[in-house]
Each structure stands twice: as structure tokens, then as C-alpha cells.
Amino acid sequence: MTTVSPTPETSPEKASLTSTLAAPHVHAGTPAPPPSMRLRELAFGAACAAAVRAAARLGVADALGETPASAAELALVVDAEPVPLRRLLRALTCYGVFAETEDGKFVHTETSRLLREDDPQSLRYISLWCTEPWTWDVWPRLEDAVRSGTSVFPETFGKGFFDYLHQDAGESAHVFNRAMTTSSVQSARDVAELLDLTGVSSVADIGGGQGHVLASLLEKHPSVRGTLMDLPGVVARADARLRDGGPLADRVRIVAGDCREDIPFEVDLYIIKNILEWDDESTRRALGNVVAAARPGARVVIIENLVDDTPSMRFTTAMDLLLLLNVGGAKHTRESLLARMSEAGLQVGEIHPVNAYLHAFECTVP
Template identity: 70%
Template sequence: VSRLLREDDPNSLRAISLWCTEPWTWDAWPRLDEAVRTGRNVVEDLYGKEFFPYLNEDAPESADVFNRAMTTSSVQSARDVADFLDLSGSASVADLGGGQGHVLVSLLDKYPSLHGTLLDLPRVVDNALPRLRPGGDLADRACVVPGDVRVSVPVSADVYIIKNILEWDDDSTARTLHNVRAAGGPGARVVVIENLVDDSPSMRFSTAMDLLLLLNVGGAKHTTDSMVGRLTEAGLVIDDIRPVNPYLHAFDCHVPR
């Protein structure tokens, strides 16, 4: 078990373990009953700011731990996502909120003629994988764009991938899906990939993350039904729902013509 706490283990859980022991985590968990009763996050009351402004402005070291944990999660699922997705016939793909670009790199490796765009917050894409940046071996087929999908999606693509970013709160989810639909236009493919929650043993980790989202941002992991509801409300047509692996499910959608 101790090997998983090493940085050099390919399946390392070090960053995720550190994330789960950050001070803001311990400060929040004792107020779980309050969050469950109200449906609101407790971070704003604890620190006077929303979760991400608090991390980025007041706790940069904690922000780095959080970003490394998200990167670890992305690295470990990127190959599964690339193996799962069939993008044959597509010329371009955009990974929205795609972190440092692990999923995008895996897709560009799989499809040598595919062009891709990585869109995420400036602080995140400043650390995009070297292969995607000028001088990297994928730079001629990749574009790195700083931005916030909740504000706009200034990217045109055949396929849009949205992985694990529709869980912060309902308003953010609605704005993101609206922006993606507007950017893609009629016929664009939108693939939403999420950890879902239900009552099966394989979902216990997702359930813990569901509670942590509630504490931090007032968000929640989705059930299949709640995700279908959000996508339908956004005007997307759902073509298929399938598991990517035991922890992730893909909702394959398109913008109606």
C-alpha cells in the first residue's frame, strides 16, 4: 500500500491523499450536517470567499495540491477515455476544462490527423503538457486556450469533451452546456463524461466526492437521471449512455440540427 504514496508509482495516490488532508478539508467536514440540511457549501462561511477564489488568492499551496490531485485523476483515466471514444471521421476535438491536457494528448496520439484544442482556466493551462505547447511534438495539431467555460466557449470543433466539470453547481452546469451548444452549432457532438453516484459498492468513492463537492461548492455528483435532466434542459439530444470504466460514464450527445 505504501508504494501508492510514492510519486514515481504509475498508480500513485499521493496527490489525492494530500488533497484529502488539506486544512480546508478538515475545516469543512465537521459541518457536513449543516451542508446537508441547507444544501449550501460551508467554505464561504469559513473563509469569506467561494472555494476557487479562496484557493487561488489565499491558499496557493493548497491550490497546487488540488491541481496535482486533479491531474493524477486525469492521467489515470485519460487512456480509458481515449480507448473508449471513437473519433474516426472527426477533424477536430475540444477538451473543455481539460486540465493540463492528458485526455487530449491521448486522443491526438490515437488519431494522427486529428486537431485538438485544450480550454481551461489560465492558471491551469499555463502548465499544459509540453507536448501541446510550442516546440512540442503535438504543437502543430494542438491549440491551448485560456478561458472559463462558464463564461464562454470560444472554440469551434466537431466534437466537444466535457469531463468531470458539470458537478460544481446547477447554474454553472447550465451556463457551461448553453455555451457549448452555442459554440458547436447544429450537429456538433458533445460527449459528457462524469462520475455518477448510486447505491452500488463501486460508487462509494464517488459518493465521498459527492459530499466533498457539497461542502466546498454546494455541488454534487450526478445520478444518471439528473445528468439526463441537465442535458435535456440544455437542448442537447442524447444518443447513447455507456460506461467508460467502473467509475466513469459517457453521455454521447449532439446539438440538434
């Protein structure tokens, strides 16, 4: 995509300054709204989500370069009408997504840069995933899900969530895969930095998706061997570093299977990341199978989002409600996750923050 670039007369210093503004100029120092206005804003929350989605799909963040650009200039690049685009950008600046200069042009903020496809921490596909068309059909039925305690997806779409995604919503399935890959790649680096593998010669990532966490660990620890386990259709798309011909292939085995049914191998360290969001019975089976497979003294590291994790509660509680709507699942509280671990017979040790939204629970098999 073409980018609106700095003009020759724009100094690098000015471009750098204006591109890193943290908040909209026109809203600097605005006092917090009174409760009556705050509730109005919350009720209109769909407008904010829709604006983020529109900006992501239009590619506005990719079009905006390192110098202020007007809505008219950006409209030429993203194939939009200038006046409606300015209205969209004006709404987003209220939330710190883009900022507006005194002369009515727009610049990046740290938040808007995350909508760029080329940003190392890009959240473009995650933003799209959270606002896919099917979400607008299930959110209005949250009352029904709260009353029944079950997913409303089968009744709304005539089939289960993943069947619908892969059979009827190909573009949404693509967005889902890109979002999950983005999230996994970004958090894999954090996990690899956190985990101490001293004394570990073999590690398994259970329900490990395409194996980004495992690949990051093996790259950091050349003497360790790894196992990736997930459903057949998932491991078939494993990270290229782990597949035949990849630089880590000779230290990896890939096992196609369902951890809720069986875990057919023994290793020093089992990693379970973001898969304990099914119903409690499935969680009990998965953890029970880990304990049954592991030798006494083996380490188990369980990594999850928590709905009572203060820095990210607005995000994790929203995801918790979406899980209720689409698959009937739930995010864990610290206490509920500790209870499941104890029921499985795991001995829980230290709990470490991985990043702003993940925690790692260090456990051992008695």
C-alpha cells in the same frame, strides 16, 4: 528516499509472494462485524483517513521494498519511532493497506502500492488531497451544509474555497494540483482507449485543464486537430506536449476562456469531463454554450462521476458531500445529468463506462 530492500538470503520467489499478499495475514477469514461494531467503526472513520494520510506523508510505502520489513527497520528509513509506526501499520492492515506476516513484519498489498510515488497508478496525492488540513475543519459542519444547502467554506475561512487555497494554503494548492494532474493523466488513457474518432477531424476539450485527455487523443489519432479551452491560469500550465515546441503543438490551439460565458469555435467533437459539478444554472449555461457553438450533427461526449454508479458509490458519494461543503457543488445522478442534457437540447445516445468511476454519455447536437 532510501528503501528497505531484499536481503541477499531472501529468494526472489519469496519476496514476490510476500509482497503481493492481498489481505493482512492476521485478519484472514475474519467474519463481518455485527451492526453495532460496524457503526462504531464508521464513527471512527477519521482514524482510517488520518492513518492513510500519515502513511502517505511519512513515505512508508516508498520505504517498503520487495521483502518483509519490521516496523523498526522502516522507522529508520522514514524517521519515526518504531512502536508508534507499528501501531499505525497495524491499523492500516485492518483495511488491507499493507499486510502483516506471521513473524510480525510488513509487506505490500495491491492497495499499499498505490501510495508509492513511483507507481503508475499512484493515488498518493489524491489520498493527501482528500485529507488536507482544511477538510478537518469543514467535515464537522456537514450538518450546517445539509440544513442550508450551501457551502460552509466562506463562513469557516472568511473567503471562497479557491481564493483560500491559492492565497492562504500554498502547500494544499500544490497537493490539489498534483492530485488533479494525477487523476487526469490516469483517466486520459482510459478516455483515449474508449472514444472512437472515426470521421472526426477536430476535437475540443472544454474545461480540459492542462489538456491530458486531448494530448492522449491526438497522440492516438495523428490526423485529428485539437482545441484546449479552460481558464487563463489553467491553460498557462498546459501539458508540455501541447505548448510551443511540443510534439503536438502544430495541431493544437489553446483558448483561454470560461465555457460558462462563451465557446467561440466549431469542431466535430466536444468533450466535457468532470466540470458539470457547479450549480445547475452554471451547468445549463455551459451546455447551452456548447449547443450554440456547435454545427448540427456535432458530437458531444460528457464524462462524469455518478453518485448512483454502484462500483464507486462510496467514493463518489463522499466526494459529493465534500463538494457541498467546499463549493456548494454536487455530483450528478444518471437521471439529473440526463435531464440537464435534454434541457440543453442534446440528443443522448449510448452511455459507456470509462473505468470504475467514470461514465461517458454520447450526445449529438440536433
